[in-house]
Amino acid sequence: MRQLSAQLKAFLVLVRDRITAQRALFGGQPAHIRAYVLSVTLLGALFVAAASLLYPPDTNGLIAIAFFVTLGIIAAASPIALPRGGEVTAAFAVQFGCIITQGTTAAVWVGWLCAAILLRRRPWYKIGFNAAESALTCGLAALAFQAAGGKFLALSTQPVSQYPLGLLAAGACYIVVNNLVIVTAVAMEQHKRLLGTWLAGFRWLIPQFCALGPFGILIAMVYQVRDVGPTGVALFLMPLFWARYAFTGYMEMRRVHEDTVNALITGLERYDPYTREHSERVVRMVEEIAAALAYPDHKMDALRSAALLHDIGKSAVMERVLRKKEKLTEEDWNLIKQHPGEGHDLVKEIEPEESVAQIVLETHERPDGKGYTNQLPDAEISLAAKIIAVADAFHAMESRRPYRDPLPLEAALQELGKGAGTQFDPDVVKGAMVALPLLALVLPLVRGVGLEAAILVLQPLRELALRALREEIQEVAEERAAGQEESARRHEEERRRAPLL
């Protein structure tokens, strides 16, 4: 193991040097991505030039461009972080308003300048690519608006409500072009499929576009009012910025809440040698096992919170029992069995997400129905509770206890294997078999050669192991389903025969 580790280390140092050398040239990107980025950048620049030559802006147009660029930059520079990652800006609303009122040239310039000014501190190829993407998106949306019968409000006396088709076409075109250009780049970089990349990382943007589109239309309508257009738009955007401020306060409050719960839970464990870092370690293991089982991303927050808080009831009801070196009495066991219920009641007050308390309540249930608190059958126990149960048991086995020494990794995994199907969910145990040894390997490697290089080597290993695991789980599930079908078929046949007999 030590030799392997030394060889790995030498190899990784070599890899790291090559990465650094490549970065100096073009951000370390492979040739096909470079070609794509350059093509988009050139196309965007050509589009800006062509639009400016074909439809040169007059003085009013230039003023409008300056106004919308300023507004777009303010909007794009004030993002709101979302609870589950990602962020929202009102830039789309401003750009959409500009597209409807001012037409192609202004839209192209606003898109191009907003991105270029905002990204000025990024590498040159990223600025070029993003500015070009933004210009293409806005310009094509403006063309789509015109093609679908819309007339830009600056040139028209009709109200915007006269052009519903144009509005729809412009919105759809904006969303499609914006998503397509960016998702293609990301998919190429991550060697993933286009649809998969979009579903995983960009799908959530659609509701955002749909919500901000009407704001864009309102901005256009207010801007249309003579003399007070820009002032009106500024007055209209003030509440939006105030809402952003308030929303930031909410996000900050969420962060403070998380920090407080983390600090108090770890603080309550820190001074006790038997519980020190228990919850933190369980959270880390749960994250790894959940990743191995492709646990849905949107449920991860609740799972993490439940993992952090799963023992909160234990510390409330049975301090003395936990430290007993003698054999536990029936009374002690009854006390122990109360703790998920106590934890459930406490977590209900702590966590805004309702499912967390339920998960905590189920963490000591078993697939064979012999667990506690409610002795639920396998089908009624949530996957989250099953994952926490495995991580909790594994950490208990690898920790020192008053009555025994810690178990080595292999022995602890063997114990998990023995409990699969009775005490633990078999699929979750398989996930743990893959995830936990990898977790044990990660930390020493990271300390030795750095995070980047460790990821480079471990990632393919992890992918291989996960693919094998998922295939196996799939096969077992198919076999199980086939078995169930078979038994259902037999049952049906028997039922048919019964009247004849």
Next chain:
Amino acid sequence: MRPSCRYYVIAVSLAGPAAAGVWAALGGWQEAAAAWHALRLDILFFLVLGCLLGMLTVPIARGGEMSAGLAALLAALLVIGPLPTAAIAALSVLVAGILKPLLARRGRERDDAAAASAEEPAERIEVAKILFNIGHIVLAILAAGLVYYGHPGSAAELPRIGVPELLRGGAAVGVVMLIEISALSVAVSMDKGLPLVPLWRDTALQIVPADLTLGGLGLLVAIIYMNKGQIFGAAGMRWSEVGFVAVVLLVPSGLLYYASRLKSDMWRVYKSTLTAFGHLVEARLQAVDPDQPIREHGRQVARLAAEVAERLPFTEEEVQRVRWAAQLHEIGKAAMPVGSWDAASSQPTETSGAANYAEIGYMMLREVEFLRLVSLLVRYHARPYREHKEERDGMIGALAQWQRPRRWQMLHRNQPPADLVLLGAQVLHAVDFYDSALGDKDPSVLAYMKSESEKGGEFHPAVVEALERVVLERSEADAAKASRAGREVHAL
């Protein structure tokens, strides 16, 4: 409510209707009647909008929230004139004052968790508050009308809005803010006995950004309303135009309301989280030492400490902080391994080598930046009053070291001075002793505390005085309750 504050509230409540009467007498009545004939639909429209927005709350800086009605009222002021707007303002405040508590009560009945929280006061219709709000908002609207139209008695015109009108509209928003801030801060200052100038500044910093935003929105609505022919291509009021104006007003206000709700819900969860940890500490100490004589010590101390702090010059936020510190004051003890502290003396045992439990609690809580001041209260709560002067320098140093992140402006207010934090710690110290020594059952405990405070020894004199007041009020309330119950039994 203190008597001086009561007279002030009555005066403001009467001043609003009186000013409206004077306004009407000066010619406003005839013009308002004329406006009613010409702009009946518009007045009804703004009435509905005013009541709707009056029900929506929007967030204000440094926590808290206020009604969004100002946006509709300012737009109405510019479109239909001061007197009808003052009437709409009074009606919208009345509707919100009655409906909001009713809806909140219904929501609370649905939400079990909130119903369980004893910390939140029950919602009730507060007549004095409604009348005070009507009084000051009517005054503010009429004063703003005076600024916008230049003389009393002016009623609705429907001019196009240009730059001069915008400037006058801005001045009107300023007058509304000035009256609102002054009315509120004087009331709080009189009720709590706090100095007026810092309170006025603090209230202004809270309210001005939200008022400017809502005022701006009101101006925008007035602009759209008066230029609707230009936007929609035809003169006159049509449903699409009404809808558009309503959307422009309601969408941003709705967004603000949503952000406000999210934050206040999260705030509620946060408060309940700290309460839950307080319960956890109690349960854990009880589990370690089932013979412990005092049950629910943390809860009792929190309740009493908050009541005592309310009678001292603390703001609402500081009272909240004292309550949290009281709930968590024994968290250090709960974190220490079993057998490492002595239940009787609350000190670490000789063999444990552990630090003082207040120190451990402080170290745990200071990990959370947001609870830094609470952690200081926990740290200093076990120190007697006679060390107060020596600790002052340490406290000033601790506060100077801690730089409050700017992003927290939305969450809480300015940092309090060292003396106030030490006073908060002294509240905890006195109440902790009182509850531990079963002061509610033994009157000699309070007598001992009083004699100690007079000597300048263990307890802060102002704190013991406030504690004595609370105990007296509690015993009076208990006696009144007992006599009421006795009367009911007798009647049966």
